[in-house]
Amino acid sequence: MILRSMRSYMIEVKANKLSLDMSDWNPPLLALAIPLDIDDIHRSIYIARGLKIDRVDELAIDISTKFNPDLICIIIPEGVESGSFDRYVDLSLSILDGVGKPSIILAADSASSRSILEGIVEKAGEYELIIGPADMGNYRTYTALASIYTQNLLARSTTDINQAKQLIQLIVDTGFPIERITLDIASTGLGLGLEDTYNLIEQAKLLYGRGDPILSIPIVAFTWEAWDSFEVYLDDLSISRGMVWEMITASAYILSSVDIIVLLDPEVLLYARRLIGELSRREV
Amino acid sequence: MSRKVQPLQIYMLLPRRNCGRCGVTTCLAFAAKLTSGEATPDLCPFLTPQSKAKISALIMPPVRPIPISSLSSTIEVGGEEGLFRHDGGFRREARLAYTIDLLSNMYEVRSVVSRIDSIVMERMGLKLSIDLYLVDMSGVTQESMEDRLRIFRKYTCKPLILKADNFDAYLSALRLLEGEKPAIMIDTSLISLEKFMDVVSVKDYPIVLLAKDIDTLGELTARIEDAGIEKIILGIRYHGIGKLIRYTLGIRKRALEGDKRFSYPILVDLKDISDSYEGLAASIASLLRYSSIVILPRSMSRVFIEGLLIFKQSIYTDPRRPRIVNPGIYSIGSISRSAPIVVTSNYALTFDIVRRILEASGIGCWILVIDTGGLSVASAIGGGKFTARQIAEALQAYRDRVDIDRVPIIIPGLASSIKPELETLGFNIIVGPVKAKDLPILIKSLKYG
Numbered sequence: 001m002i003l004r005s006m007r008s009y010m011i012e013v014k015a016n017k018l019s020l021d022m023s024d025w026n027p028p029l030l031a032l033a034i035p036l037d038i039d040d041i042h043r044s045i046y047i048a049r050g051l052k053i054d055r056v057d058e059l060a061i062d063i064s065t066k067f068n069p070d071l072i073c074i075i076i077p078e079g080v081e082s083g084s085f086d087r088y089v090d091l092s093l094s095i096l097d098g099v100g101k102p103s104i105i106l107a108a109d110s111a112s113s114r115s116i117l118e119g120i121v122e123k124a125g126e127y128e129l130i131i132g133p134a135d136m137g138n139y140r141t142y143t144a145l146a147s148i149y150t151q152n153l154l155a156r157s158t159t160d161i162n163q164a165k166q167l168i169q170l171i172v173d174t175g176f177p178i179e180r181i182t183l184d185i186a187s188t189g190l191g192l193g194l195e196d197t198y199n200l201i202e203q204a205k206l207l208y209g210r211g212d213p214i215l216s217i218p219i220v221a222f223t224w225e226a227w228d229s230f231e232v233y234l235d236d237l238s239i240s241r242g243m244v245w246e247m248i249t250a251s252a253y254i255l256s257s258v259d260i261i262v263l264l265d266p267e268v269l270l271y272a273r274r275l276i277g278e279l280s281r282r283e284v
Numbered sequence: 285m286s287r288k289v290q291p292l293q294i295y296m297l298l299p300r301r302n303c304g305r306c307g308v309t310t311c312l313a314f315a316a317k318l319t320s321g322e323a324t325p326d327l328c329p330f331l332t333p334q335s336k337a338k339i340s341a342l343i344m345p346p347v348r349p350i351p352i353s354s355l356s357s358t359i360e361v362g363g364e365e366g367l368f369r370h371d372g373g374f375r376r377e378a379r380l381a382y383t384i385d386l387l388s389n390m391y392e393v394r395s396v397v398s399r400i401d402s403i404v405m406e407r408m409g410l411k412l413s414i415d416l417y418l419v420d421m422s423g424v425t426q427e428s429m430e431d432r433l434r435i436f437r438k439y440t441c442k443p444l445i446l447k448a449d450n451f452d453a454y455l456s457a458l459r460l461l462e463g464e465k466p467a468i469m470i471d472t473s474l475i476s477l478e479k480f481m482d483v484v485s486v487k488d489y490p491i492v493l494l495a496k497d498i499d500t501l502g503e504l505t506a507r508i509e510d511a512g513i514e515k516i517i518l519g520i521r522y523h524g525i526g527k528l529i530r531y532t533l534g535i536r537k538r539a540l541e542g543d544k545r546f547s548y549p550i551l552v553d554l555k556d557i558s559d560s561y562e563g564l565a566a567s568i569a570s571l572l573r574y575s576s577i578v579i580l581p582r583s584m585s586r587v588f589i590e591g592l593l594i595f596k597q598s599i600y601t602d603p604r605r606p607r608i609v610n611p612g613i614y615s616i617g618s619i620s621r622s623a624p625i626v627v628t629s630n631y632a633l634t635f636d637i638v639r640r641i642l643e644a645s646g647i648g649c650w651i652l653v654i655d656t657g658g659l660s661v662a663s664a665i666g667g668g669k670f671t672a673r674q675i676a677e678a679l680q681a682y683r684d685r686v687d688i689d690r691v692p693i694i695i696p697g698l699a700s701s702i703k704p705e706l707e708t709l710g711f712n713i714i715v716g717p718v719k720a721k722d723l724p725i726l727i728k729s730l731k732y733g
Contacts, residue, residue: 020367020573021530136666158662186662190591193633193660195598199370206368228721230640231405231594237587244564244591251568252595275565278525
């Protein structure tokens with residue numbers, strides 16, 4: 001799968017087979033989430049990392065410059081008033097242009113959020129993005145959108161390998177090429193069922209290694225739910241704890257042979273990059 | 285790659301009386317339980333010692349279980365039999381250990397023990413904490429060692445791993461810890477292994493062999509096995525995360541291939557990692573790549589340890605047996621017949637998250653747990669196990685305790701599609717948030733009662 005930004009910055013995403021010793025392994029691409037609406041948790045994280053938060057497009061450029069993620073992942077909020085539609089589309093395009101990196105764009109589960117995604121994709125003709133998430137309920141809409149504008153698709157399944165395969169098959173049955181699909185198997189964070197997603201990625205990568213063509217697609221894991229874990233807010237150490245929870249989540253995904261990891265805290269990106277470097281090092 | 289013993293192989297060695305004394309009705313069912321590790325041969329009162337030995341050998345997992353005990357508790361490490369978590373390869377929980385330097389000032393020792401023992405995370409009905417201590421007696425004089433160890437033992441009763449730079453220190457420590465079975469960690473670059481082989485009393489303790497690579501470890505294991513030592517733990521020194529997982533994977537693969545020299549649990553010694561982040565990454569890698577004991581870095585702070593405790597609990601659950609809570613209705617806080625009902629699945633993790641969030645919010649409400657066979661809400665909906673009919677039937681069973689016709693009944697956001705059907709049955713249905721953390725805001729906004 002090829003992802004491309006406006007400046008012809010191109011990146012290839014390759015699907016890994018399961019590698020327990022991380023040999024014969026494509027290190028995962030690391031993406032940073034850019035939420036178009038910044039909530040209290042995001043604000044606290046960005047302030048703690050010394051980032052400017054007055055404007056989201058400036059924040060995105062600041063994050064990209066300082067932390068250099070492979071990709072960015074724009075998150076469209078759920079409840080958007082109709083009058084704000086154009087503002088969110090323009091903001092997203094401004095981020096895509098300003099950052100100049102291949103991107104994932106995710107809508108929330110609402111019609112207004114999906115409309116904004118459609119607006120962005122319509123105007124982002126030269127980008128090769130990943131858009132989504134397509135699930136059992138809405139995959140026809142997303143598949144049509146990705147087909148019309150020749151974009152890649154993120155399919156999101158429940159925590160069940162057979163349901164994940166079924167979703168991919170349904171998308172492929174519409175005529176959408178499997179080479180342009182990525183999969184998120186309900187990834188979550190530490191304390192919220194990380195072990196179930198780890199299992200499923202391990203299983204999917206093993207099955208791909210054994211020749212299952214449906215699972216030959218890149219798998220994407222999102223770590224930000226680690227910040228939703230109850231234990232993160234036990235006391236006033238929530239920023240440290242959230243960071244550690246997200247680091248643990250990212251570590252598990254890296255060791256599961258996942259292909260793209262979308263992180264929230266830029267500090268976790270530095271940690272993940274270092275771990276990938278350690279795992280990639282080969283003694284002579 | 286994992287060993288597969290057929291129940292019929294075991295059945296042929298059983299008395300075949302179908303007496304039921306083992307707790308199951310037939311010998312064949314007992315054989316199946318023995319094969320899956322859910323029963324032990326001791327449960328059969330009619331087994332001959334010879335048959336018992338044969339069965340024990342047949343069902344012995346490729347990684348032998350090794351006990352380490354204090355006077356008050358025993359932990360068992362090892363007992364694993366696979367490579368992959370999704371097919372049950374992580375059967376027996378790994379253990380986290382923290383290092384105590386006995387050479388330190390005893391006030392400092394007490395302070396470290398107090399700090400480490402105070403790290404307790406409550407989750408899924410369990411209290412999670414550090415499992416054992418590595419007591420490093422290196423550099424301590426023989427005279428003061430016994431006093432220091434005696435004082436230290438008053439601070440904590442957790443099982444121990446002992447490490448020393450001379451043989452006599454071990455003997456003194458073992459005398460002092462009479463009745464306990466601590467593990468003995470031997471650095472063969474400092475102490476001759478032969479000394480341990482010659483002392484019969486030492487042979488009954490688990491021996492941790494520390495080596496720099498797998499080949500050296502294999503040689504050491506073969507030597508002490510020949511001397512009759514059977515409780516062995518394979519210790520790996522840390523030389524980077526990449527090397528660490530290649531070694532631990534190599535050991536596990538050899539154990540599964542039947543190489544007896546590697547059929548022991550793995551201990552990974554990370555205590556000297558000074559960088560917290562590297563320590564965290566190495567700990568996660570150790571837990572995901574077959575280490576039964578992880579000696580945590582001394583540099584590791586409370587928050588890092590808390591995260592690891594939760595990670596360890598999460599990763600060491602059997603994915604083939606979903607953790608479930610009993611379906612039914614549970615009260616949270618101060619409740620009445622008119623308190624709202626939050627509906628969720630009987631996947632233990634989901635229930636635990638919902639329960640704790642509601643408890644912390646101080647809201648009085650009911651949680652109605654639906655039998656989804658241990659599936660999460662999302663998976664249960666997809667699999668047709670979280671339906672309007674199930675919820676309606678479950679609600680009817682609690683009509684005497686809750687005013688089910690009037691109170692708000694909050695269904696998970698992911699289950700919004702079943703709202704209309706429940707409403708036609710006369711219930712006051714509210715579609716809740718997708719994430720449990722948003723429940724308190726929703727409930728506080730409702731007018732009821």
